[in-house]
Amino acid sequence: MQSRVTKIALFVGVFLVGFVVGSFLLADVQPRSYLAIQNCNDCWTVRDITGLVTAAGIKNAHGFIPDVVMETDKTVVIKHPFPQLPVHLVILPKKDIKDIADITPEDEEYIVDAMNVAGALVREYKLEDYRLITNGPGYQSVRYLHFHLISK
Secondary structure, eight states, rough: OHHHHHHHHHHHHHHHHHHHHHHHTTTTOOOTTTGGGOSSSSSTHHHHHHHHHHHHHHHHGGGGGGTHHHHHHHOOOEOSSSOOOSSEEEESSSOOOOSSGGGGGGGGGHHHHHHHHHHHHHHHHTTTEEEEEOTTTTOOOOSSSOOEEEOO
């Protein structure tokens, strides 16, 4: 009986710790389709999961983000892990916005900062032939608003 009570107490303790840690990591993160089960059309997609991980990582693990090129209090820029051109940077607002259609007036300061950062990068890299791209939900591989700055 003692062993069973100990196992139940351990399970409850681990569950509560996981719940608290998960709540901290996912605070201020927009729900993805697999979290909004009642509206589930494409539940548990890889892009939703990677968007959720990206949102939690940018909010809580800024010191562990790889290949950071530039960072402000509202934006982080990384080198693309699979670049398509010699310059391929990813500009990520530090606010969880799923895509451009979800931008609200409260997001303005993050979007303006991301555009200012893009301009600073264009000047720093002395780019002339460049593109700044964002994808809609159907083209996103990560469901998190981000911009690609690419150039030859």
